[in-house]
Amino acid sequence: xxxxxxxxxxxxxxxxxxxxxxxxxxxxxxxxxxxxxxxxxxxxxxxxxxxxxxxxxxxxxxxxxxxxxxxxxxxxxxxxxxxxxxxxxxxxxxxxxxxxxxxxxxxxxxxxxxxxxxxxxxxxxxxxxxxxxxxxxxxxxxxxxxxxxxxxxxxxxxxxxxxxxxxxxxxxxxxxxxxxxxxxxxxxxxxxxxxxxxxxxxxxxxxxxxxxxxxxxxxxxxxxxxxxxxxxxxxxxxxxxxxxxxxxxxxxxxxxxxxxxxxxxxxxxxxxxxxxxxxxxxxxxxxxxxxxxxxxxxxxxxxxxxxxxxxxxxxxxxxxxxxxxxxxxxxxxxxxxxxxxxxxxxxxxxxxx
Amino acid sequence: xxxxxxxxxxxxxxxxxxxxxxxxxxxxxxxxxxxxxxxxxxxxxxxxxxxxxxxxxxxxxxxxxxxxxxxxxxxxxxxxxxxxxxxxxxxxxxxxxxxxxxxxxxxxxxxxxxxxxxxxxxxxxxxxxxxxxxxxxxxxxxxxxxxxxxxxxxxxxxxxxxxxxxxxxxxxxxxxxxxxxxxxxxxxxxxxxxxxxxxxxxxxxxxxxxxxxxxxxxxxxxxxxxxxxxxxxxxxxxxxxxxxxxxxxxxxxxxxxxxxxxxxxxxxxxxxxxxxxxxxxxxxxxxxxxxxxxxxxxxxxx
Numbered sequence: 001x002x003x004x005x006x007x008x009x010x011x012x013x014x015x016x017x018x019x020x021x022x023x024x025x026x027x028x029x030x031x032x033x034x035x036x037x038x039x040x041x042x043x044x045x046x047x048x049x050x051x052x053x054x055x056x057x058x059x060x061x062x063x064x065x066x067x068x069x070x071x072x073x074x075x076x077x078x079x080x081x082x083x084x085x086x087x088x089x090x091x092x093x094x095x096x097x098x099x100x101x102x103x104x105x106x107x108x109x110x111x112x113x114x115x116x117x118x119x120x121x122x123x124x125x126x127x128x129x130x131x132x133x134x135x136x137x138x139x140x141x142x143x144x145x146x147x148x149x150x151x152x153x154x155x156x157x158x159x160x161x162x163x164x165x166x167x168x169x170x171x172x173x174x175x176x177x178x179x180x181x182x183x184x185x186x187x188x189x190x191x192x193x194x195x196x197x198x199x200x201x202x203x204x205x206x207x208x209x210x211x212x213x214x215x216x217x218x219x220x221x222x223x224x225x226x227x228x229x230x231x232x233x234x235x236x237x238x239x240x241x242x243x244x245x246x247x248x249x250x251x252x253x254x255x256x257x258x259x260x261x262x263x264x265x266x267x268x269x270x271x272x273x274x275x276x277x278x279x280x281x282x283x284x285x286x287x288x289x290x291x292x293x294x295x296x297x298x299x300x301x302x303x304x305x306x307x308x309x310x311x312x313x314x315x316x317x318x319x320x321x322x323x324x325x326x327x328x329x330x331x332x333x334x335x336x337x338x339x340x341x342x343x344x345x346x347x348x349x350x351x352x353x
Numbered sequence: 354x355x356x357x358x359x360x361x362x363x364x365x366x367x368x369x370x371x372x373x374x375x376x377x378x379x380x381x382x383x384x385x386x387x388x389x390x391x392x393x394x395x396x397x398x399x400x401x402x403x404x405x406x407x408x409x410x411x412x413x414x415x416x417x418x419x420x421x422x423x424x425x426x427x428x429x430x431x432x433x434x435x436x437x438x439x440x441x442x443x444x445x446x447x448x449x450x451x452x453x454x455x456x457x458x459x460x461x462x463x464x465x466x467x468x469x470x471x472x473x474x475x476x477x478x479x480x481x482x483x484x485x486x487x488x489x490x491x492x493x494x495x496x497x498x499x500x501x502x503x504x505x506x507x508x509x510x511x512x513x514x515x516x517x518x519x520x521x522x523x524x525x526x527x528x529x530x531x532x533x534x535x536x537x538x539x540x541x542x543x544x545x546x547x548x549x550x551x552x553x554x555x556x557x558x559x560x561x562x563x564x565x566x567x568x569x570x571x572x573x574x575x576x577x578x579x580x581x582x583x584x585x586x587x588x589x590x591x592x593x594x595x596x597x598x599x600x601x602x603x604x605x606x607x608x609x610x611x612x613x614x615x616x617x618x619x620x621x622x623x624x625x626x627x628x629x630x631x632x633x634x635x636x637x638x639x640x641x642x643x644x645x646x647x648x649x650x651x652x653x654x655x
Binding site: 105106107108110111112239240241276278279281282333334335336337340345 | 425428429432454457458471472474475477545586587589632633637638639640641642643644645648649650652653
């Protein structure tokens with residue numbers, strides 16, 4: 001655990017980046033939590049008088065971190081979320097009304113031609129305090145997100161159903177365990193080669209007295225006709241409702257579509273990203289990791305063949321039936337709405353001031 | 354302002370300013386009318402505006418974009434008149450806001466171009482249909498930002514507006530190829546995405562656009578290429594056509610054609626593209642999924 005108070009910020013930042021790069025924090029949840037902590041500390045150490053200054057400094061800082069960690073969409077999500085929190089708090093303080101404020105551009109706003117240009121230059125006393133309060137709430141939201149998702153388990157898993165899941169995701173594990181308290185059901189877990197995290201999940205579930213069967217990835221299609229639901233975790237939800245998730249999920253979702261099996265995706269709000277997949281050749285979308293899991297280094301063939309080991313799959317939104325977030329269930333076509341609720345459109349691109 | 358003046362003012366904009374879309378032309382005509390209007394009550398003003406809308410709709414130009422522009426303007430008047438007590442005050446507010454309103458609308462195209470930029474991935478092949486000012490603007494921005502891409506433009510009969518688009522792209526020195534309308538299926542395997550404009554976006558999220566867009570969209574869907582629509586949000590319109598037959602006749606045919614008895618022999622100039630064929634809409638309100646259009650319209654007209 002880092003000691004946040006005593007270390008100077010630069011050291012903290014270096015630590016943060018190297019921990020993520022070296023995959024010390026494998027879990028997205030940990031990354032999210034640490035990012036909020038880092039930003040809390042940053043807001044606390046920098047000097048600013050107007051909100052605009054604060055926003056600009058944060059955007060620069062966010063830009064710096066996201067370009068150091070281009071593959072971690074979560075970091076960008078948290079940065080944008082924090083920027084939005086500051087905007088909300090500022091406007092809240094300025095307007096002093098109970099009314100809900102819509103920060104979004106809308107046709108309604110254009111037609112009513114409201115003067116919506118607030119340059120965030122007014123000095124608001126106590127803003128820092130309210131920002132920190134809001135950040136506390138945000139931290140609690142992240143902490144409890146898995147539990148909030150698990151709470152909805154009974155609405156989706158019914159008795160004697162057969163569930164298929166891919167690899168290991170902490171959200172899915174908690175979800176299934178929660179449902180098992182009241183229902184009996186069967187789970188098929190695919191191994192998810194080359195990392196084979198699925199084995200661990202199958203083990204954990206069977207310890208919890210859930211009837212679970214581990215299957216190789218290749219048999220997934222054969223099993224699918226018997227499956228009632230596919231429940232998977234995700235790395236990030238893209239802005240169009242598509243998924244960036246562990247490899248193998250696209251094949252599973254296609255098999256599910258073939259047999260008309262619903263695909264349910266468990267995604268806490270902090271995994272919602274404002275990015276799109278513009279092309280499969282896009283930079284900073286997929287990560288190629290060591291071929292170790294595919295081919296053993298001691299094998300003499302290793303120098304004679306090319307081995308690729310990509311980490312992620314893109315699943316298009318058509319193949320997703322439902323997202324379950326800590327705020328409830330949403331269809332993929334509704335993602336744009338969630339996105340506009342939690343991020344400000346001006347923050348999508350951090351490089352523009 | 355007399356009816357003839359309204360008609361002349363509108364025709365003038367349409368003929369002399371090729372960069373201005375029909376919706377904007379209609380809105381600026383109505384604003385002009387508002388400026389010169391001598392009515393004493395809101396009711397009278399409403400009547401005058403409505404008759405002007407009728408005049409604009411009956412000009413020889415295509416009216417697809419006009420209806421949404423006019424509806425938006427009437428809504429704008431409604432919002433403005435709610436806030437004030439005397440008519441004189443009200444009119445002043447309307448004129449002031451009108452300028453802001455028009456400015457916001459004209460900025461829209463630039464905004465769309467900006468958000469489209471990341472989708473121009475290096476070396477991409479794009480198919481487009483007919484001539485669209487927004488698509489042209491987006492490509493202009495892309496080429497100015499040192500993006501490398503190739504555009505296929507379909508000729509777009511009967512008015513061959515695709516050729517015009519082709520020439521514009523040439524002028525910007527964007528690599529482009531003109532193709533026949535009938536070659537859309539042939540070329541589809543070679544392109545990475547389809548990018549079209551829209552004359553009008555309907556409540557379901559579908560679009561009404563130059564004839565041939567629907568064919569292109571169906572083709573793109575079959576070959577699993579993304580079909581992107583670039584459009585300004587003022588083209589959102591409160592209509593819900595279910596099929597091609599549902600489109601109003603004055604959208605499909607020009608005023609001259611409409612006088613003919615037998616419309617069967619006339620060629621429709623627009624078609625309706627179902628939202629299920631559309632991947633995303635790029636608007637000044639952001640990148641939207643087709644289902645978001647009804648959301649926006651409900652917010653405005655409820």
